[in-house]
Amino acid sequence: MKVAEVISIGNELLIGKIVNTNASWLCGKLTHLGFKVRRVTCIGDDLAEISSTINEALNRGAELIVTTGGLGPTFDDMTLQGVAQALNLPLEVNEQALKWVKEKYEQLGLPLTPAREKMAKLPAGAIPIRNEHGAAPGVLLKLKGNRMILCLPGVPREMMQLFESSIPLLTEGLTEKFIFKELSFKLSNIPESSLAPIIDEVLRKNPEVYIKSHPRISEASPIIEIHLSTWVKEALTSQAEQKLLAVKRMLVDLAEKSGGRLLE
Numbered sequence: 667m668k669v670a671e672v673i674s675i676g677n678e679l680l681i682g683k684i685v686n687t688n689a690s691w692l693c694g695k696l697t698h699l700g701f702k703v704r705r706v707t708c709i710g711d712d713l714a715e716i717s718s719t720i721n722e723a724l725n726r727g728a729e730l731i732v733t734t735g736g737l738g739p740t741f742d743d744m745t746l747q748g749v750a751q752a753l754n755l756p757l758e759v760n761e762q763a764l765k766w767v768k769e770k771y772e773q774l775g776l777p778l779t780p781a782r783e784k785m786a787k788l789p790a791g792a793i794p795i796r797n798e799h800g801a802a803p804g805v806l807l808k809l810k811g812n813r814m815i816l817c818l819p820g821v822p823r824e825m826m827q828l829f830e831s832s833i834p835l836l837t838e839g840l841t842e843k844f845i846f847k848e849l850s851f852k853l854s855n856i857p858e859s860s861l862a863p864i865i866d867e868v869l870r871k872n873p874e875v876y877i878k879s880h881p882r883i884s885e886a887s888p889i890i891e892i893h894l895s896t897w898v899k900e901a902l903t904s905q906a907e908q909k910l911l912a913v914k915r916m917l918v919d920l921a922e923k924s925g926g927r928l929l930e
């Protein structure tokens with residue numbers, strides 16, 4: 667299973683002006699594509715920070731890095747410069763990206779200025795991805811060892827479209843496809859602190875299944891949502907579904923012995 671990291675870039679995220687919904691959306695998409703998202707990092711619009719964060723992710727073994735933000739025309743849009751610096755690559759005008767940027771502004775009746783041309787300056791060898799909703803193209807870099815860096819705009823609508831457009835490129839080299847399976851249910855009448863040793867027992871017997879409890883009210887009036895999840899090779903999907911159902915039955919049986927009740 668390939669390991670992915672998400673890097674969210676923008677001072678507006680660090681000061682709490684913008685909620686980082688992009689990272690949540692991307693983590694869900696990557697997970698269901700079969701990537702294991704190991705880390706989400708949020709950093710500001712700082713060239714050295716961007717460059718060092720890219721290198722740190724690569725040194726941790728990330729096989730796919732997805733960045734959001736910092737692809738626009740202003741002085742603080744420096745993601746591609748930071749990526750180029752991390753990889754020791756020059757920035758150069760990409761003719762396809764320039765054509766798209768020029769077309770976008772021609773539609774608006776605006777000239778191609780240096781600030782707008784900046785959005786077409788990509789790290790050498792990068793693949794531009796057409797932005798259907800904005801001006802700045804997405805950018806994909808293919809590295810040695812089947813690693814990739816995908817740079818997306820911070821505007822959610824643009825980010826989502828560009829990510830969806832990138833999926834064939836992100837998955838084309840996968841020899842084994844992993845599927846993420848999940849199952850949720852709710853228990854009542856049992857505090858989370860009483861459920862904890864039950865979860866421990868079930869986990870020991872089923873280490874391939876991740877079990878997460880989410881209290882919805884309080885210890886005094888408990889309703890707990892249980893989320894089960896696992897990754898499996900695509901050919902084993904039906905077995906994974908049966909495994910999750912078996913783990914659910916085990917948890918429910920043990921919880922009921924301690925006074926818990928399954929909420930249907």
